[in-house]
Amino acid sequence: MTDRKRIYLDHAATTPVDDRIAADLQNIAFKFFGNPSSIHTEGVSARDLLESSRRMISNLFHCTTSQIIFTSCGTESNNTIFQSAIHDLGIEHILTTDIEHPSVIQTALYYSNQQKIKLHILPVDEFGLVSMDILEEKLKAIKGKCLVSLMHVHNEIGSTHPLNTISEICINHQAFFHSDTVQGIGIYDYHLDSLGVDFISASAHKFNALKGVGFLFARTPAAIHCMMHGGGQERDKRSGTENLLGISAMTQALEYKYQSRVDDFQYIDELHQYMRKKLVDLDLGIEINTPQKNYCPKILNFQIPEYRGSDMLLINLDIAGIAASGGSACSSGAEKPSGVISKLKPLTKGRSVRFSFSTKNTKEELDYCLYTLDKLIKKKY
Numbered sequence: 001m002t003d004r005k006r007i008y009l010d011h012a013a014t015t016p017v018d019d020r021i022a023a024d025l026q027n028i029a030f031k032f033f034g035n036p037s038s039i040h041t042e043g044v045s046a047r048d049l050l051e052s053s054r055r056m057i058s059n060l061f062h063c064t065t066s067q068i069i070f071t072s073c074g075t076e077s078n079n080t081i082f083q084s085a086i087h088d089l090g091i092e093h094i095l096t097t098d099i100e101h102p103s104v105i106q107t108a109l110y111y112s113n114q115q116k117i118k119l120h121i122l123p124v125d126e127f128g129l130v131s132m133d134i135l136e137e138k139l140k141a142i143k144g145k146c147l148v149s150l151m152h153v154h155n156e157i158g159s160t161h162p163l164n165t166i167s168e169i170c171i172n173h174q175a176f177f178h179s180d181t182v183q184g185i186g187i188y189d190y191h192l193d194s195l196g197v198d199f200i201s202a203s204a205h206k207f208n209a210l211k212g213v214g215f216l217f218a219r220t221p222a223a224i225h226c227m228m229h230g231g232g233q234e235r236d237k238r239s240g241t242e243n244l245l246g247i248s249a250m251t252q253a254l255e256y257k258y259q260s261r262v263d264d265f266q267y268i269d270e271l272h273q274y275m276r277k278k279l280v281d282l283d284l285g286i287e288i289n290t291p292q293k294n295y296c297p298k299i300l301n302f303q304i305p306e307y308r309g310s311d312m313l314l315i316n317l318d319i320a321g322i323a324a325s326g327g328s329a330c331s332s333g334a335e336k337p338s339g340v341i342s343k344l345k346p347l348t349k350g351r352s353v354r355f356s357f358s359t360k361n362t363k364e365e366l367d368y369c370l371y372t373l374d375k376l377i378k379k380k381y
């Protein structure tokens with residue numbers, strides 16, 4: 001590592017813990033060490049913190065406390081929702097896309113291979129978005145109980161599905177609707193009392209809290225069943241002693257996020273628009289993969305033309321002090337082309353790069369990234 005300050009542009013992969021939360025962690029860990037299931041004073045104060053966290057989260061998302069179930073991550077939330085939908089709601093058909101996060105598509109494939117459900121892969125446009133007409137036609141044609149699973153903010157491209165329209169379509173066809181909202185929580189408001197979505201999922205490390213904690217929302221909590229046999233915590237919906245420190249930090253992080261949400265959104269959109277324009281202005285043949293409409297400003301995905309050494313682009317950016325990604329974090333350990341981009345734009349050559357912003361990023365940082373990209377692509381680096 002050099003002395004130069006690192007520029008972190010991978011907030012869709014994970015985020016640093018909010019300073020204010022980090023400062024309070026030790027205090028919470030010492031003060032609330034009790035097991036929320038114990039009946040003594042230590043246990044009761046831990047239980048109070050757990051339930052006040054649930055209350056705060058349900059207030060932020062306009063739902064009831066019983067509809068919020070704490071989990072260990074977004075992956076667990078998605079898996080639990082699918083398992084419960086199949087076993088407890090009797091879902092026979094799952095409609096989704098093949099560019100969902102692996103915790104959705106791999107789970108759907110697993111149940112399809114087990115012949116528990118019939119899987120319907122919906123076609124997507126070049127931005128990864130499903131046509132509402134096609135969704136409606138499909139739902140009309142299928143006989144049997146359906147679950148539609150479409151993520152809100154795409155984790156690689158940043159395109160956004162219209163949750164209101166999808167839920168209306170699902171309600172009209174008596175289908176259940178799950179949206180993987182892992183990338184949208186903290187950025188968008190979710191009025192779960194009026195939005196007709198049946199299930200959503202969240203992961204705390206995406207919004208400046210700790211790793212290893214998340215939650216799911218279930219409109220009908222009775223539909224949720226434990227994936228793990230055990231102590232029956234979370235009203236029998238998720239066994240295992242609750243990660244109280246993580247849950248408390250996640251709640252605090254959400255409170256901070258929603259206090260400044262509107263201003264933060266605007267600031268990040270300014271960064272997004274600035275970078276989008278400047279990348280094209282470099283005149284190096286860079287193409288923007290994130291749509292101009294229906295996008296989340298946190299994510300900007302673009303295509304770098306092939307040049308000698310372009311397969312080392314992310315490593316060279318890292319050497320220059322810039323943390324970026326080529327796709328989702330789960331598959332970016334090795335520098336290989338994004339499977340999602342190859343599906344969306346099969347004829348496109350070159351490398352895709354995903355920058356994902358936070359309010360801590362500045363235009364000066366982006367200028368340095370542009371300068372570095374320019375040098376790398378022109379091979380003067």
Ligand code: PLP
Nearest residue numbers: 073074075101155180182183203
């Ligand atoms: N869903 C989406 C859209 C994601 O981006 C991620 C993480 O990258 C997940 C689910 C999985 O979340 P976790 O890392 O908490 O398991």
